[in-house]
Amino acid sequence: MQALKIQNVEKSFGAIKVLKGINIEIEPGQFLILVGPSGCGKSTLLNMIAGLETVSKGDIVIGDRTVTHLDPKDRDIAMVFQSYALYPNMTVSQNISFGLDIAKMPKPEQKVVVDRVAKMLQIEPLLNRKPKALSGGQRQRVAMGRALARDPSIYLFDEPLSNLDAKLRVEMRSEIKELHQREKTTIVYVTHDQIEAMTLADVIAVMKDGEVQQFGTPQEIYDNPENQFIAGFMGSPSMNFVPCELSKSDDGYELLMESAGKVTRLLVNQDIPGLAQYVGRSVVLGVRPEQITQVSEDKPDSMVMPCAVEIVEPTGPDTMVTIRLNGVKTVCRVHPTAICSPGEPMFLQFDVTKAVFFDPETELRIR
Ligand SMILES: Nc1ncnc2c1ncn2[C@@H]1O[C@H](COP(=O)(O)OP(=O)(O)OP(=O)(O)O)[C@@H](O)[C@H]1O
Ligand SMILES: [Mg+2]
Structure with missing residues (x-):
């Protein structure tokens, strides 16, 4: 069974078609990267998987359920945004358990989840701090922790590292990779950074102007680009x-x-x-x-x-x-x-x- 299936999905804003028939399918545990230049439609597609944006045409299937018209809360997904706004007046622990509180999970169970996630992300010593007392990388980990507390069938990440400096970005990249190897989670991850795409992905969809130009493993795309755009986009320095x-x-x-x-x-x-x-x-x-x-x-x-x-x-x-x-x-x-x-x-x-x-x-x- 597939973990996620995107079938002939289109999106128009008024008269402008920004996604022109997207077809992607991944298996459980796969790390899918959507990569492409600014404005190509990556976030729009991710938001449609999340249910934050309506689908103009086509279907989105998560596991064995068609979720095209379901509310975000009914899709069994967790999302980390580019601007990972944490609640400033809550501690790290409260930030992580916020969603569990909303879902009315009993407090002792919440504590078990928070401890598990904090251990996974190595933020145990920070649990009682407020966000303003954290570094950028630590805040990013808390935002990740909020998603990981949920144990959904798919994690959706929209450029989660773009606010970090170059060194932290590389460190967090390895941590995300390690997390994926350890937990075997299904992840859809948006980035415009081709190095992030090459290093993290099991499969990559290279997008341009609302279309998937090529879908394959990082090595396939690097060695066997379909066209000059893909060849020039992947690899640094460029081909x-x-x-x-x-x-x-x-x-x-x-x-x-x-x-x-x-x-x-x-x-x-x-x-x-x-x-x-x-x-x-x-x-x-x-x-x-x-x-x-x-x-x-x-x-x-x-x-x-x-x-x-x-x-x-x-x-x-x-x-x-x-x-x-x-x-x-x-x-x-x-x-x-x-x-x-x-x-x-x-x-x-x-x-x-x-x-x-x-x-x-x-x-x-x-x-
Ligand atoms: N609500 C909206 N109304 C009209 N046009 C929109 C809307 N949201 C996005 N668009 C347009 O859709 C296109 C795709 O936008 P999207 O945010 O998906 O791009 P992206 O690939 O995520 O780019 P970036 O790398 O800059 O984040 C863009 O041309 C954008 O201007
Ligand atoms: Mg975007």
Whole structure:
């Protein structure tokens, strides 16, 4: 049985259709991430699952119940919002048990739940404090605790980490991941942060303009993007998109690549039937920074070419080097000990085995 099924769901605000037929299905215990740029409809979809927004068309099924027109309180969900407003006059303990109080759970039982949740989130020493005496991360944990006190069939999170500073965000991200591994809860989590999506999700729905562009595991989406938008959205630094002319070679195809005034022919060592119709035309080569690495000298290899270095950015574990290929700035991830400086040439090796190709007009993947 599925934990959640979203069937042909549409949403219009007046004449504007913001969700255009969404279909998603997840199993119990799965961590689903809805990711996409601002305004693509993530929160609207989450709010519809929660029952905070009406559904214009289609159905939402939680477990074996169609909940499309049910009240939020009857859906067996718990939600953590982006602005996790805690009640300022209540202690942490009272904030966590507030929903239980409303549901008229007896006090001794409430205490058991609060203790369990506080232990899970490691906030036991904070239970008697008021929110103003907590750090941002601690407040976030209390907001999470309020949801976890409920034990629903699905947790809904809308950008729960976006108010935290970078370091705390990374810490809380691991804690959420650990919590999910331990408790095996079903989670739908909205973010516009592709790193959060890659690190947390079992499955990702990449959204754009009210549509799901691709649904799959993080690795599937990273390795096998359906189109140029997804390829560019997932991964940091982004995939490089280099327009190049495709020609036929003896045993496959070649790409004409120019850098620093020198043209090199790179061999395409993959079997992509769709490329046949692009011979003599332009294609967009999608190559990730980690697929371009430095080699010490000009080895007689069809995958090595001299490139002019424009920018060098050390990050610690690796160094990002910007070169220019066919007139386009291209980022390569090289070893921190690589010898490179702006204006100097360096020999780079291209791993085209994982490269992807796109149609320059439609931006769709060539397969
Ligand atoms: N009540 C409303 N009335 C009219 N339009 C709305 C309403 N709520 C949202 N929208 C529009 O629907 C679209 C989707 O909004 P939504 O809040 O779902 O985006 P989002 O993906 O969550 O974006 P963000 O990452 O910025 O939070 C936007 O264009 C927004 O302006
Ligand atoms: Mg939103």
